[in-house]
Amino acid sequence: MALFSEDAVYERADARYVGRAAIEHFYRNERMIRGTHTLDRTCHQEDAARVFVTGQFKGHGANEAPRLVRFTDIWEFDEQNKVRRRETYLALGQTYVER
Structure with missing residues (x-):
């Protein structure tokens, strides 16, 4: 954090989550999912x-059901190199990663 x-x-x-x-x-x-993120492009x-x-x-x-989803993230940083904004786009939507 x-x-x-x-x-x-x-x-x-x-x-949308506002504030740390x-x-x-x-x-x-x-966030109920557990696993590995693999980046293919930055x-x-x-x-x-x-x-x-x-x-x-x-x-x-x-519930231990397998999860596989593509994503795109945009990270914006402030003058202190802290994340001021993060946007995540999920191929299958928010509820897919909450269960």
Whole structure:
């Protein structure tokens, strides 16, 4: 959580978390998947302190059902190199990764 600024915003599929406390609550209490993220592409936009990544998540949900989903992430950083905004686009939607 130390990577995120206090006022960071995380938009994930159709959910939105505002502030580091809300983002931490999501990671500790709502995100039920476990597994591995594999990145296949990264791109850094230096003039805007922005990083784009695409990849795949492979793992399982809370009920141990297998999970396999592609994603795209956009990370924006502030002047202290803290994440001020993260956007995640999931090929199968938010509820797929909550179960």
